[in-house]
Amino acid sequence: MSKEEKPIPDHEYDGIQEFDYPAPFWWQLFFYLCIAFAFGYYVYYEIGGGMSSTQRIEEAMAEVKRAQIQNQPQGPDVKALLALVSNPDGLKPGKEVFTSKCAACHAPDGGGLVGPNLTDRFWIHGKGELADIYKVVHDGVLDKGMPAWGALLKDEELNSVVAYVKTLEGTKPQTPKAPQGVEVK
Ligand code: HEC
CATH class of the missing domain: 1.10.760.10 (Cytochrome c-like domain)
Structure with missing residues (x-):
């Protein structure tokens, strides 16, 4: 076992030793980005009034309605x-x-x-x-x-x-x- 290896005492089972290393840099970066994203997400949707998916659907349906009215055949029935x-x-x-x-x-x-x-x-x-x-x-x-x-x-x-x-x-x-x-x- 080399010096850099940091085994956790008593964490060995069936010959498999657990070590204590920090998670890899890319993993930590991703982890903190996720937290930052969640924070931004919360602020945008819960506080900043970002559109919920229900509002989005309503908006889209209103758009469809407008298009339908516009494309209605003009003239007599x-x-x-x-x-x-x-x-x-x-x-x-x-x-x-x-x-x-x-x-x-x-x-x-x-x-x-x-x-x-x-x-x-x-x-x-x-x-x-x-x-x-x-x-x-x-x-x-x-x-x-x-x-x-x-x-x-x-x-x-x-x-x-x-x-x-x-x-x-x-x-x-x-x-x-x-x-x-x-x-x-
Ligand atoms: C002030 C006079 C006047 C009144 C009132 C009037 N019309 Fe006319 N109408 C005309 C004239 C003149 C023409 C011909 C237009 C042309 O030469 O293009 C015409 C044309 C028409 C035509 C088309 C005929 C064709 O040969 O293509 C129809 C249908 C018609 N009128 C129905 C009516 C109806 C229904 C009313 C009542 C709601 C009415 N009109 C009231 C003067 C009038």
């Missing part, structure tokens, strides 16, 4: 409009809106006055699909004198009047205005 077309109760508010707000330009029966005939198969904007009608009624055609009703009507009224316009297609107005736009086959 065509299915809901389609359901209104075949529902007399659903069309009632639309008919009222049409009589009070649209008839002045499109005639009470949709035959057209200043505004185009809405009963024929000719359309200036789109092809007479519910989504097309919704868009032109919602956005208007301001430079041609068609108001933007999106800002003036409640959603329910807007949807209903769009569905009502759809039901005018193929009806026979008293004094139909000459077709404008492109015929939809």
Whole structure:
């Protein structure tokens, strides 16, 4: 046994002698770094208000929500409009809106006055699909004198009047205005 060896007396079992050496430098360094890290960790999260994992998830979910709202398809719910077309109760508010707000330009029966005939198969904007009608009624055609009703009507009224316009297609107005736009086959 050399001089540098520092056996611990009475710590020998089955011929294996325990020695008393300091742990290797790399090990001690790691040990103290861990303590320093734990200290910093505690201060940051418990005192400094660092975000907990729950807060992180909430933050991420809020981000997802924002993205979902941003990417929502703009415009009408065509299915809901389609359901209104075949529902007399659903069309009632639309008919009222049409009589009070649209008839002045499109005639009470949709035959057209200043505004185009809405009963024929000719359309200036789109092809007479519910989504097309919704868009032109919602956005208007301001430079041609068609108001933007999106800002003036409640959603329910807007949807209903769009569905009502759809039901005018193929009806026979008293004094139909000459077709404008492109015929939809
Ligand atoms: C002040 C007159 C005026 C009023 C009120 C008005 N419109 Fe119009 N509307 C127009 C004019 C003019 C056009 C044609 C725009 C163009 O030439 O691009 C038009 C176009 C339309 C079109 C598209 C027709 C096509 O051929 O593409 C729809 C649908 C329509 N209006 C529905 C409505 C509804 C529903 C209302 C009531 C909520 C309404 N309008 C109220 C004047 C009006």
